[in-house]
Amino acid sequence: MNVINDFLAAIVPYTEWVMLLLIIGGGLYLVFYSKLLPYRHFWHAVAITSGKYDHPDDPGEVSHLQALSSAVAATVGLGNISGVAIAIYLGGPGVVFWIWITALVGMCIKFYSCSLAIMYRDKDSDGNLQGGPMYYMMKGMGKKAKPLAVFFCIAGLFGVLPAFTTNQFTQTLMGVIDPNTTIAAFGDFNWKLGIGVVLSIITSFVIFGGLQKIAKVATAIVPFMVLMYLLAVVVIMSMNLGEVWPALKLILVEAFNFETAIQGGFWGLVIIGIRRAVFSNESGVGNAPMYHGQSKTTEPVQEGLVAMLGPFIDTIVVCTLTAIVIILSGAYLEAESNGIVMTLIAFKKSLFGYGDILLMIIVVAFALSTLFTYSYYGTKCLSFLTNAKTGKIYNYVYIGSITFAAVASVDLVVNLIDLAFALMVIPNMIAIIYLAPRVNKAMKGYFLKVKNDTA
Numbered sequence: 147m148n149v150i151n152d153f154l155a156a157i158v159p160y161t162e163w164v165m166l167l168l169i170i171g172g173g174l175y176l177v178f179y180s181k182l183l184p185y186r187h188f189w190h191a192v193a194i195t196s197g198k199y200d201h202p203d204d205p206g207e208v209s210h211l212q213a214l215s216s217a218v219a220a221t222v223g224l225g226n227i228s229g230v231a232i233a234i235y236l237g238g239p240g241v242v243f244w245i246w247i248t249a250l251v252g253m254c255i256k257f258y259s260c261s262l263a264i265m266y267r268d269k270d271s272d273g274n275l276q277g278g279p280m281y282y283m284m285k286g287m288g289k290k291a292k293p294l295a296v297f298f299c300i301a302g303l304f305g306v307l308p309a310f311t312t313n314q315f316t317q318t319l320m321g322v323i324d325p326n327t328t329i330a331a332f333g334d335f336n337w338k339l340g341i342g343v344v345l346s347i348i349t350s351f352v353i354f355g356g357l358q359k360i361a362k363v364a365t366a367i368v369p370f371m372v373l374m375y376l377l378a379v380v381v382i383m384s385m386n387l388g389e390v391w392p393a394l395k396l397i398l399v400e401a402f403n404f405e406t407a408i409q410g411g412f413w414g415l416v417i418i419g420i421r422r423a424v425f426s427n428e429s430g431v432g433n434a435p436m437y438h439g440q441s442k443t444t445e446p447v448q449e450g451l452v453a454m455l456g457p458f459i460d461t462i463v464v465c466t467l468t469a470i471v472i473i474l475s476g477a478y479l480e481a482e483s484n485g486i487v488m489t490l491i492a493f494k495k496s497l498f499g500y501g502d503i504l505l506m507i508i509v510v511a512f513a514l515s516t517l518f519t520y521s522y523y524g525t526k527c528l529s530f531l532t533n534a535k536t537g538k539i540y541n542y543v544y545i546g547s548i549t550f551a552a553v554a555s556v557d558l559v560v561n562l563i564d565l566a567f568a569l570m571v572i573p574n575m576i577a578i579i580y581l582a583p584r585v586n587k588a589m590k591g592y593f594l595k596v597k598n599d600t601a
Contacts, residue, residue: 154561161568165420168575169430173251176258179582183589184257184454190596191451204442205267205275226464227509228317228486229310232560234469234478235488237418239393240400242469244419249461252429253454258578259432261450261585262286263439271533277439279432279574280530286581294573295530298432302527305566306433306520308349308544309559312551315513316341317486319506342552345517346545353521353541371511372464378504379467382474382496389474396473421564423465424571429457431567432574436526437519447592450585471496517548 184191193199200209233241259279266282267275280295287294316338383390401415428434438453468489472478477492486509493501521544529537551559 150558154558154565158561158564158568161565164572165424165568166417168571169248169255169420169424170251172575172579173248173255173430175579176582177251177254179586180254180257180589183593184254184451187451187593187596188454191455194448195452195455199445199448200442201444202442204444209442226460227468227489227505227512230465230468231472231478231486231488233418233421234472237415238400238403239396239469239473239478240398240403241415241419242397242466243401244416245423245461245465245469248420248423249429249457249465252423252457252461255429255575255578256434256456257450257454258582258585259430259435259450259574260438260453261446261588262578262581263435264441264443264446264449265584265588266581267439270529271535274534275440276526276529278436278526278530279577280527281439282435282581283573283577286584287577291577294577298570298573299527299531301566301569302432303524303540305431305563305570306523306527307547307551307562307566308517308520309547309551309554310563311513311516311520312342312345312548313554313559315345315509316552338553339549342549345513345552346548348514349517349521349548350541350545352518353544371508371515372459374511375464375508376467378493378497378501378508379471382471382493382501383467385496386474390470393470393473397469423461424567428567430575430578431570433523433570436523445592446585447589450589520544 197209230242230245233245262282263277263279266285267277268281268285270276279298283291283295283298319341320337403415423429424431434453434456438449441449441452443449472488472492475492475495477488477495480488480491490502490505493505495501497504521541524540524544525537527537528540
């Protein structure tokens with residue numbers, strides 16, 4: 147384990163500048179290239195998601211709402227709770243500002259990538275309609291892009307493993323349930339292994355049911371878990387109203403700490419923010435287009451607008467609320483607290499000593515929804531590399547990896563996912579930027595049509 151972790155830790159720093167160039171540089175290019183049109187139609191995106199423009203006879207497997215719920219279920223999870231804690235632990239409160247910037251840029255990346263997912267759909271070996279980066283690379287860029295598509299899928303097989311979610315979920319339970327107090331009842335029990343096995347069994351009941359079952363479960367869980375989390379945070383903030391503005395002010399001040407910049411740590415702060423934001427909402431990674439590519443629609447721009455809401459929900463809203471609770475509770479000052487443990491401390495301090503138990507309940511919903519949805523990405527990657535029948539084998543690999551991740555170290559897990567995501571970003575962002583003019587052409591026509599319809 148230590149050898150693998152040391153190897154990954156040595157490689158990850160080299161990917162940081164790739165992330166900065168492609169996610170922030172490429173994303174800013176798309177923001178200006180779009181002339182801010184996707185942002186200016188934010189409420190139209192909400193209307194589309196509500197089902198106002200749904201047509202049941204359109205090709206695809208799931209509705210706009212189901213596609214967004216499935217994609218958000220994969221991103222609104224432990225990355226928003228423990229990922230933010232890890233970011234603050236490594237870079238301080240100022241890192242949250244750079245998470246915001248990355249998320250705003252990420253909204254535009256999601257718009258372009260998920261528009262392309264509908265624009266360039268193709269059929270798999272079973273004749274089923276499919277969408278995603280590998281398909282818009284092949285159909286949009288031509289056969290010359292096959293190496294990019296293959297590279298993306300190979301990296302994706304590792305990037306979508308449930309390592310981080312399982313690991314942090316296990317840490318949560320171990321942080322709330324003291325094994326020493328239950329030895330008398332259960333004997334000398336390996337809790338981490340036991341949690342991994344139970345998670346594997348629960349997840350298998352859903353993911354072997356296919357996309358529609360995953361979408362239905364995600365649509366049921368996501369609104370509940372987000373609402374419950376928001377209510378808990380609102381209660382904490384209302385009890386500490388005087389500390390909310392100082393917490394936000396601290397984020398803004400520390401984001402531009404020039405003393406840190408002189409010491410050479412400023413870019414490290416920015417990179418941490420980018421890495422954690424990319425992990426939180428996956429903008430530029432290419433996962434979400436695989437779900438949104440299955441939407442029932444013939445309008446690529448519509449799906450792009452729906453997908454744009456993802457980073458806003460999971461990063462601008464959820465990550466910000468998590469950061470405020472961590473800062474105003476003072477949990478970030480406890481240097482030995484990393485990952486989910488820091489957030490547990492923050493909730494326990496802020497909610498009468500029982501907040502950690504409430505957070506554990508919320509984390510169960512977050513973790514399960516993420517575990518249910520991530521397997522679909524790996525299945526699509528393997529199906530593209532082989533065929534639709536062989537692709538289903540990935541589900542078994544996925545289930546087995548859950549148990550492994552439960553007992554692995556958090557450093558190993560974070561390094562593995564960060565590296566895989568960075569490798570997925572490279573071919574995906576190249577394809578998005580190359581095909582962006584075609585999205586702009588479709589966007590111009592679509593918004594003109596909307597304007598004429600409402601005139």
